[in-house]
Amino acid sequence: MTFKEKVLKIVSEIPKGKVLTYKEVAKKAGSENAARAAGSIMKQNYDSKIPCHRVIRSDGIAGEYNRGRENKIKILRSEGVYR
Numbered sequence: 440m441t442f443k444e445k446v447l448k449i450v451s452e453i454p455k456g457k458v459l460t461y462k463e464v465a466k467k468a469g470s471e472n473a474a475r476a477a478g479s480i481m482k483q484n485y486d487s488k489i490p491c492h493r494v495i496r497s498d499g500i501a502g503e504y505n506r507g508r509e510n511k512i513k514i515l516r517s518e519g520v521y522r
Contacts, residue, residue: 442468442469442470442473442476443480445467445468445469446464446465446468446476446477446480446481447480447484447486447489449464449467449468450464450481450484450489450490450491450493450494451488451489451490453490453493453494455490455518456518456519456520457493457520458493458494458495458515458520459493459494459495460474460494460495460496460497461474461475461477461478461481461494461495461496461497461502462474462477462497464477464494465477474497477494478494478502478503481494481505482503482505483505484505485505491504491505492504492506492510492511492514492515493515493518493520495515501515501521
């Protein structure tokens with residue numbers, strides 16, 4: 440399984456109301472120092488079955504989202520993650 444496939448699988452399993460950081464996703468995929476690579480994979484993801492909006496920065500900020508940062512925050516709030 441490639442790093443990309445691992446990242447997409449991990450992100451697809453993040454339950455509603457929970458988040459992981461890009462670093463946590465990269466570590467779970469076997470490459471702890473590849474947080475930026477994980478972010479790049481998320482940026483290119485348009486599959487609605489993979490909830491890339493549930494991946495945030497290590498400092499707790501939502502970070503970028505290929506459908507707009509404001510939309511990401513709105514979705515996270517609706518899932519009870521952001522206030």
